Amino acid sequence: MSAILDKIKIGISSCLLGEEVRFNGGHKLSRLCVNTLADFFEYKPVCPEVGIGLGIPRKPIHLIGDAEAPRAVNTTDESIDVTDKLKDFAEQIIPSLNNICGYIFIKGSPSCGLFRVKVYNKGNPNPVDSGRGIYAQAITESMPLLPVEEAGRLTDPVLRENFVARVFAYHRWQKLLQQGLSAASILDFHVSYKYSLMANDPQRYSTLGQLLADAGKYDPDELGEKYFAELMTALTKKATRKSNTNVLTHLQGYLKKQLQSKEKERLIEVIEQYRIGIIPLIVPVTLLQHHFNIHPNDYISKQAFFDPYPQELSLRNAI
Secondary structure, three states: OOOOOOOEEEEEEHHHHOOOOOOOOOOOOOHHHHHHHHHOEEEEEEOHHHHOOOOOOOOOEEEEOOOOOOEEEEOOOOOOEOHHHHHHHHHHHHHHHOOOOOEEEOOOOOOOOOOOEEEEOOOOOOEEEEEOOHHHHHHHHHOOOOOEEEOHHHHOHHHHHHHHHHHHHHHHHHHHHHHOOOHHHHHHHHHHOHHHHHHHOHHHHHHHHHHHHOHHHOOHHHHHHHHHHHHHHHHHOOOOHHHHHHHHHHHHHOOOOOOOHHHHHHHHHHHHHHHOOOOOOHHHHHHHHHHHHHOOOHHHHOOHHHOOOOHHHOHHHHO
């Protein structure tokens, strides 16, 4: 697949870029976001608490009530409820986010936290449950297929690789939408993501294949909508060493007539070393790419599995 040269637009909590917008006047600078991902992402920073007019510094807010539908209130005066203001702010800003391909949130925030945000009962200083920040909930409900993650979780190599791969897949699909969908273009896209889907969610890969086999039942836009929803759901599932090994073995099969016996043995050995955890994924992938460079295969050259994102990110070096 062709390289993506333009930076991809990503929503992000402003404090992660070092902006001093937190309740205490501080920030939560993410060096990963600023020093590594910024080479490929163009950020759209948002601080909803500042956006609704809360000052810097300010009394903090927290979530109270039902974890499924909490209220965001002032920690020292629970009569000051900013829930609706945060929801209204999200509704107002969402149109300006229609060209983003992912969102990175700040951990634990009652407005922007994505996972396990503390939820309290009224008047109780101890958390009784966990939920999602008010603004983050509004964004994810409005854009349910958008790749989202918390900055802290991106320090996990597997979660980081999965998030970035989803962002680039989302971006590629948006490019396809701009060109106009057809049954043929959707099928070509699916072909390019065959082995990525096999690594992430083999069962849904089969489901998508059946959907495309029935492509004649749908107009292209309806087909594309159904396809993309299944695609992004599949890619959200993290690939494992077992599923990646299955893909590597499939790819090895395309070289069985081209390689000498010693080359085959070495490739099998490297794939096995990856399977049992001795080496990272980048090693067998690089060896396979080396052989396919010598023995080109048009079908394999289309596979996003080999370049789901720029190699400079070095994400497969750690998984």
